[in-house]
Amino acid sequence: MREPERGGWYLAMAGFLAVLALACVGLMVYGEWFDRRLVASGAVGVLLVLYAVIVVLFRKAHLTAED
Amino acid sequence: MYRRLLLSLQSATLRLDTWINRVLPQDFNPLYYTGGLSNLFLTILVVSGILIFLYYEPSLEGAYASVEFLTRDVPYGVVFRGIHRYAADAYLVAILLHLFRNWFTDRYREARDSQWLSGMFLLVVSGFAGFTGYLLVWDERSQLLTSLTVQALRSVPLVGDWLARVFLGGPGVSDTTLPRFLFLHVGPAMTLYVLLWWHYVRLRHPKIWPPSVWVLFSLGLLFILASALPATSGRPAQPGASPEGFAVDWFFLWPYVLARWLAPGWALALVVALVAYGMVVPYTLRETPEQRGVRALGQAVVVEENCTGCELCYYDCPYNAIYMVPSPYPGKSRAAANRKLLAVVVDSRCVECGICIGACPFEALELPRMLDKDVQQRIQRGARAAAPVGS
Amino acid sequence: MATVPDRTPQAEEGAPRVVGFLCDWAVRSEGLLSADDTLVGMPHVTVIRVPCSGFVKPGWLELALRSGAAGAFVCGCPMGDCLNREGNWIMEDRIDQLRKRLSRQKVDPERVAFFAFGLHEREDFLRAVAEFVDRVRGSGGKR
Numbered sequence: 001m002r003e004p005e006r007g008g009w010y011l012a013m014a015g016f017l018a019v020l021a022l023a024c025v026g027l028m029v030y031g032e033w034f035d036r037r038l039v040a041s042g043a044v045g046v047l048l049v050l051y052a053v054i055v056v057l058f059r060k061a062h063l064t065a066e067d
Numbered sequence: 068m069y070r071r072l073l074l075s076l077q078s079a080t081l082r083l084d085t086w087i088n089r090v091l092p093q094d095f096n097p098l099y100y101t102g103g104l105s106n107l108f109l110t111i112l113v114v115s116g117i118l119i120f121l122y123y124e125p126s127l128e129g130a131y132a133s134v135e136f137l138t139r140d141v142p143y144g145v146v147f148r149g150i151h152r153y154a155a156d157a158y159l160v161a162i163l164l165h166l167f168r169n170w171f172t173d174r175y176r177e178a179r180d181s182q183w184l185s186g187m188f189l190l191v192v193s194g195f196a197g198f199t200g201y202l203l204v205w206d207e208r209s210q211l212l213t214s215l216t217v218q219a220l221r222s223v224p225l226v227g228d229w230l231a232r233v234f235l236g237g238p239g240v241s242d243t244t245l246p247r248f249l250f251l252h253v254g255p256a257m258t259l260y261v262l263l264w265w266h267y268v269r270l271r272h273p274k275i276w277p278p279s280v281w282v283l284f285s286l287g288l289l290f291i292l293a294s295a296l297p298a299t300s301g302r303p304a305q306p307g308a309s310p311e312g313f314a315v316d317w318f319f320l321w322p323y324v325l326a327r328w329l330a331p332g333w334a335l336a337l338v339v340a341l342v343a344y345g346m347v348v349p350y351t352l353r354e355t356p357e358q359r360g361v362r363a364l365g366q367a368v369v370v371e372e373n374c375t376g377c378e379l380c381y382y383d384c385p386y387n388a389i390y391m392v393p394s395p396y397p398g399k400s401r402a403a404a405n406r407k408l409l410a411v412v413v414d415s416r417c418v419e420c421g422i423c424i425g426a427c428p429f430e431a432l433e434l435p436r437m438l439d440k441d442v443q444q445r446i447q448r449g450a451r452a453a454a455p456v457g458s
Numbered sequence: 459m460a461t462v463p464d465r466t467p468q469a470e471e472g473a474p475r476v477v478g479f480l481c482d483w484a485v486r487s488e489g490l491l492s493a494d495d496t497l498v499g500m501p502h503v504t505v506i507r508v509p510c511s512g513f514v515k516p517g518w519l520e521l522a523l524r525s526g527a528a529g530a531f532v533c534g535c536p537m538g539d540c541l542n543r544e545g546n547w548i549m550e551d552r553i554d555q556l557r558k559r560l561s562r563q564k565v566d567p568e569r570v571a572f573f574a575f576g577l578h579e580r581e582d583f584l585r586a587v588a589e590f591v592d593r594v595r596g597s598g599g600k601r
Contacts, residue, residue, distance in 0.1 A: 041146040042294035048287025055280045059092050066094050081577040084539065099538040174541065272544065361482045361507045383512070385543040420542040421513030425549065434513070442506065445495055446518055449477040449504025450525035 010061035014054045021050045070352060076171040095280050101165035103277035107285060108158035109259065115151040116256065123203065125245040130205040131303040138299070149293025155197050157285065159318040162190060170348065178269075178386065178416050180349035185266040187345045192255045192262060197319035199252040205245065206301035208314065213240065215323055215331050222332030240306075269416055271385050365435030366417040367424065369410050372399035373431035376408030380423035380432060388416035389423055402429060473502035474528030474595045478587065479518075481511040481534045483541040485575050485583045503587060511535070511572075512545030516556040519570050523560075529594035533573040533583060546574055569594050 024047040031040025058064045080098075087096050097104060122141060124133035137144040166186065169175055175183035202209045213235075220230040232238060236247030267273045276282075301314070315324055325334040356363045367388075375398065381389045394409040410431070412423075424432045430439060480487060487507060490498060497503040508514060511534025522530040532553065534546035550572050557567035571590055575583040 037143055037146070038294045038297065041143060041290050045287045045290025045292075045294060048283045048290065050287075052280050052284035052287060055283065056091065056095065059095070066092065078577065084536065084576060085578050088536070093537055096538060172539075172541070270543070362509045364509055383544075383548055385545070418542065420510040420545060421508065422510055422542060422545050422548060425512050425515050425552065427515075428517075434509070437508075437513075439515075442518060443521060445504070445506050446477050446522050446527075447525045449495060449506075450475050450522045450527035 007061040010057045011063070014057040014061070017050045017054050017057070021047050021054075024050065073171065073352070077173070080168060080171045095278050097277065097281055098164070098168060100274055100277040100281065101161055101168055103274045104281060104285070105158060105161040105165055106263075106275045107277055107282060108154050108161055111154040111286070111289065112151060112158060113256065115147045115154060116253075118147045119151055120253070123249070125203070125249040127205070127240070127242060127245060127306075130203065130245050131300065134204050134300055138297075145297050146290065146293045149296070149298040150289045151200075152298040153289050153292045155200065156316065156318045157289065159193065159197065162186075162193060166190065175349045176354070176418075178388070178418050181269055182266060183349050184346065185262055187342065189259060189262045189266060190345070191342055192258055194319060196252055196255040196259070199248055199255070201316070201320065202248045203245070203252060204300045205304050207304055208301050210304040212320070212323060213244075215326050219331035219335040222330070223335070269386050269388075271387055361437075362419065364419055364421065364437045366414055366419055367412045367421065368433050368435055369412055370431045370433060371409065373403055373429045374398055374406065374410050375400075375402045375429050375431070376406040376410070377429070378408065378410075379426045379428065380410055383422050383426040385420070385422065386416050386418060388413045388418070400429070403431070474591055475526060476503045476529045476531070476587070476591055476594065477519075477522040477527045478503060478505045478531040478533060479508050479511065479514045480505050481508055481513075481532075481541075481545070483535045484511070484533050484577075485580045486577055490580070497584075497587070500584075500587065500591070503591065510540070510542045510545040511549040512540075512542065514549060514552075516552050519553070519556060520560075523565065523569055528596070529569045529571070529590060531571040531573060531587070531590055533575060535574060536576040536579075537574050539576065550574075566594075 024043040027043035028040045028047075031037055031043060055064075059066075084096065084098060087098060093099075119137060122133055122137040122144070124130060134148070138148055139145070169183070169186075198212070202212060216234060217231045220234055221227040223230055234247070234251070235241070236243035267275075277285075315321075317324075322334045322338050325337065329337070354363075376391060376394060378391055381391050390411050390413060391408040392411050394406045397404045398406055398409075410423075419434065421434050421437075424434060424439075433439060480490075491505055491507070492498055492501070495504045495506055497505055511532050514532050519530040519532070532549055534549055535541060537546055537550075540546045553570055553572045556570055560570065561567045573583065573586050575586070
């Protein structure tokens with residue numbers, strides 16, 4: 001499915017998810033600071049999932065290529 | 068009828084691929100990496116297992132308390148326990164996907180049966196390791212599982228009592244029981260790596276790791292699950308108590324659910340029957356040469372006069388079915404006269420795919436029922452034929 | 459959803475001859491080929507069924523071009539799903555190398571191609587073959 005005109009949408013989405021990922025980092029710090037460790041580890045999980053989605057979005061936006 | 072069922076399962080599996088390939092880039096399709104995903108979860112299990120092992124005390128009095136200590140007092144201990152637990156479920160899902168995909172796409176036939184057999188052993192040992200993990204917590208569920216298992220083992224004819232004694236580390240639950248359970252959990256887990264060697268030995272470049280997308284996603288999912296649904300123990304096991312029900316992990320404990328309706332001995336017999344059937348799958352429904360059609364052109368044959376020992380076929384064979392040996396005599400053609408090595412096809416591993424023929428630049432390999440000269444004839448007929456009849 | 463292009467034999471006088479190889483695990487081949495190896499509906503295209511796309515020698519593709527074909531192709535399984543695990547990657551590499559060799563010999567490298575299609579992708583395969591035939595039209599007889 002090659003839709004180069006959607007490249008912008010994929011990148012915008014990736015940018016949005018990257019902001020969410022930063023929020024997760026904030027949650028990790030919050031959780032560790034206030035001893036709410038399940039919040040911190042949950043945020044680690046969400047961060048990893050967001051990274052996975054960002055990798056797929058980059059590939060679909062043709063920013064990265066198959067090796 | 069069984070063959071038609073298999074064919075429609077094959078068709079459905081491949082159609083699922085086309086849907087997934089529309090959404091994800093093709094090299095990220097998880098169904099092409101079911102083996103790698105299994106290995107990923109196994110690695111996570113080993114790492115989280117070692118961390119838990121640091122705190123675990125295998126004794127009747129200390130086991131439950133040590134797990135509680137890990138869960139409540141060790142920073143992120145509850146997370147590692149949860150990751151261990153959910154990775155085990157994910158691992159079993161991945162290996163079942165691997166089993167069913169390779170079954171429905173014919174990847175176990177003929178010389179590929181050793182992968183299937185070693186895979187069946189891996190499945191059984193993995194299931195057993197997962198089950199013994201539930202015993203180590205030594206809560207009420209562990210106790211019930213133990214008593215059901217002992218009943219099932221005792222009902223085995225001739226060796227039942229001996230099996231039960233090996234399982235418990237003695238005539239009954241005693242101080243040697245939990246160390247025995249720990250051994251029955253970690254020992255099989257280590258055995259998995261030996262079985263994996265067998266599983267890989269006939270493959271070149273096995274795909275043992277999934278793409279990074281899936282590593283990130285799987286780890287993330289495990290962290291989320293471990294945080295949202297923390298793994299907990301039931302009530303501690305009391306000596307002499309006989310607990311009734313427990314929360315079921317369907318992946319590993321389904322034979323014990325059957326204990327509600329079947330005597331434990333029969334549940335064990337059912338598991339054994341299923342495993343036995345699994346072991347013979349490659350030998351059921353053998354295809355006739357007509358059914359295999361163009362896939363049954365005969366095992367590759369080395370044309371020794373022409374082989375120069377260049378090793379290209381050796382490197383290309385996906386099944387390690389070609390070996391290079393020191394050449395016992397020189398070849399006939401000029402290029403082959405000075406060879407140091409000679410290619411040898413290992414018949415027990417050759418699946419008749421012909422990749423070696425495509426690799427050889429010296430006409431030193433043939434598939435007996437599709438010879439080079441016949442292919443050349445068909446090519447020339449197609450390349451230069453006059454306009455077709457009827458025009 | 460494209461069907462087999464509607465070309466009668468009469469319409470194909472002067473159609474470029476194309477020789478292709480189709481692996482057994484790729485597209486479903488029932489009803490696809492006639493007895494003389496030609497594609498039903500595209501008699502200028504010869505398709506030889508092989509056990510794996512990796513079975514094909516690059517020399518055979520060159521032979522096709524030298525014998526008068528305008529183009530030659532190999533169709534294997536979807537990348538990542540070769541029944542024999544690596545056959546389609548290996549064949550794709552061989553065709554890349556062949557194309558480089560051909561361009562050094564001043565032969566248009568676009569005359570050889572590699573496709574990858576699965577069991578359910580017959581229409582996509584036929585469409586790709588038809589597009590390939592159009593691309594190599596006029597290339598026959600250069601060597």
